[in-house]
Amino acid sequence: MKISLIGYMGSGKSTIGKLLAEKLKVNYLDLDSFIEEKEKMSIDEIFAQKGEIYFRRVEMQYVKEILDLEGNYVLSMGGGTPCYGNNLLELNSKSKTIYLRASIGTLVQRLQKERENRPIIQTIKEDDLAEFVAKHLFERRDFYEKCQEIISVDNKSIEEIVNEIA
Secondary structure, three states: OEEEEEOOOOOOHHHHHHHHHHHHOOEEEEHHHHHHHHHOOOHHHHHHHHHHHHHHHHHHHHHHHHHOOOOOEEEEOOOOHHHOOOHHHHHHHHOEEEEEEOOHHHHHHHHHHOHHHOHHHHOOOHHHHHHHHHHHHHHHHHHHOOOOEEEEOOOOOHHHHHHHHO
16 A cells, blocks of 8 residues: 655654555665655755746646555655645545645644754744744645545554554
């Protein structure tokens, strides 16, 4: 089975994805890492040097490439991936899509601890982070909620979430 984890940054896609893949004894793939390897530059460098339109175009290409891979795996991706092009349609038709839903409070709490590792929010004032997250979630909710399964991650341990998915 191919499982695609979808959700906003800080929802736990990478952490849960790695542990879920380990539990299911399948490969774990991270779309951003896959893109960086193929493009020979970081996501930040791609955005800075080639722009978002280029990034979204190659992102769509690599989503299709990964979905065409043989075998079973768990795939995590950036929070914006399902919101562009035909990505969500492709993901829903060729994998089991799971939206890791987290409340704004949970996301803000997690993201405040990871600000230095997340360029998109480094310049957002701490007092403005909740509004920033809320705006993005509002814009993306329709896409996220078209996933085949929705799992709430609030007030659950990583192990509980992994077991619930497995």
